[in-house]
Amino acid sequence: MTGVVSARPTETLEPEPERASASGALPPGIDLKKLAERKVVPLRHPLRWIVTAVVLVLLLNFVQTLFTNPSWEWAKVGQWFFSPAILKGLQLTLVATGISAVVSFLGGIVVALGRISPNPVLSTVSWLYIWLFRSVPLILVLIFLFNLGNLYPTIGVGIPFGPQWEVPTFTVLSSLTLGVIGLSLSEIAYSAEIVRAGILAVDQGQHEAAKALGIPQRRQFTRIVLPQALRSIVPAYVNQIIGLLKASSLLFYVSLLDLFGVVQNLGSTYPTDIIPLLVVATIWYLILTSAISIVQYYIERFYARGSVRELPPTPFQRVRRTLAGVRSGERETVA
Numbered sequence: 001m002t003g004v005v006s007a008r009p010t011e012t013l014e015p016e017p018e019r020a021s022a023s024g025a026l027p028p029g030i031d032l033k034k035l036a037e038r039k040v041v042p043l044r045h046p047l048r049w050i051v052t053a054v055v056l057v058l059l060l061n062f063v064q065t066l067f068t069n070p071s072w073e074w075a076k077v078g079q080w081f082f083s084p085a086i087l088k089g090l091q092l093t094l095v096a097t098g099i100s101a102v103v104s105f106l107g108g109i110v111v112a113l114g115r116i117s118p119n120p121v122l123s124t125v126s127w128l129y130i131w132l133f134r135s136v137p138l139i140l141v142l143i144f145l146f147n148l149g150n151l152y153p154t155i156g157v158g159i160p161f162g163p164q165w166e167v168p169t170f171t172v173l174s175s176l177t178l179g180v181i182g183l184s185l186s187e188i189a190y191s192a193e194i195v196r197a198g199i200l201a202v203d204q205g206q207h208e209a210a211k212a213l214g215i216p217q218r219r220q221f222t223r224i225v226l227p228q229a230l231r232s233i234v235p236a237y238v239n240q241i242i243g244l245l246k247a248s249s250l251l252f253y254v255s256l257l258d259l260f261g262v263v264q265n266l267g268s269t270y271p272t273d274i275i276p277l278l279v280v281a282t283i284w285y286l287i288l289t290s291a292i293s294i295v296q297y298y299i300e301r302f303y304a305r306g307s308v309r310e311l312p313p314t315p316f317q318r319v320r321r322t323l324a325g326v327r328s329g330e331r332e333t334v335a
Helices: 016-022 032-037 046-068 074-081 084-115 120-135 138-146 175-201 204-212 217-254 259-269 271-303 315-334
Strands: 154-158 164-168
Touching: 074 271, 084 120, 084 175, 084 217, 084 259, 084 271, 120 175, 138 175, 138 217, 175 217, 204 217, 217 259, 217 271, 259 271
Parallel strands: none
Antiparallel strands: 154 164
16 A cells, blocks of 8 residues: 655744744733833943034134134224225136136036047047146146247137138237136036036936937937936036135236235235235135035035935925924914
């Protein structure tokens, strides 16, 4: 007689509490009321508190020296802060930075497109441009441009080795124009790499989908690729603008009196006021960079639409929510 042997699966023995918790029931001997009354004690970080105390002590000591050290001469800082010479230098700084920022961004897009172009001539020339101006210091570029009249007394356009239309260099290119050109030439090299990185960060499927729909290449870039790339481009490029704002102080060395240049001139004229003048320049640079950072926040928030489920609240919205919470708490207390 033949028999069939049936193999029963082996059971894994688990501890009783684990079985009970897996089934949804609590192990015996646990009181839910006592468990709910227990307070959650956060993990303590004594080293973190020590470091925080040291930082606060150092910060308070520094703040104390700002107001107790008479060498800062805060009264003179207030006198120089809105002086006409300082405001004139500030205006030049803003104009040079603003024009250079726009030109360098547009030029960076052009150079970035040439860098990723399949055309070997365009890609090679773009790579050489980026390599050159990232290698040469900005001050050297500015000095070369301000000596351009010695190299080329006249500039013009025309047929190579043929007739040319020329004008004197000094009459066409003013000092501000040369300064803006120098800042822009240097910044375009960095902007091109930022733009190229942003374009390459766009998912390749977006390019393929646009091609499959038959969208023209120019429209693909302006309506599909660039808006998505700006999410990566904006934070890095705003940092470049802040660097450009500070780099504009080099215009002083080529006879352009920007904010830093005016401070240097006034410091040589009034040597006893050099510290207050430097403080004035520092405060103005802090104000300008803070304003740029605020603009950056709102631009990033604008281009974050579609990439996050909910946009982060603005500072004003946070204040409103806080005030609304306080008012609702007061109403509940009164009721």
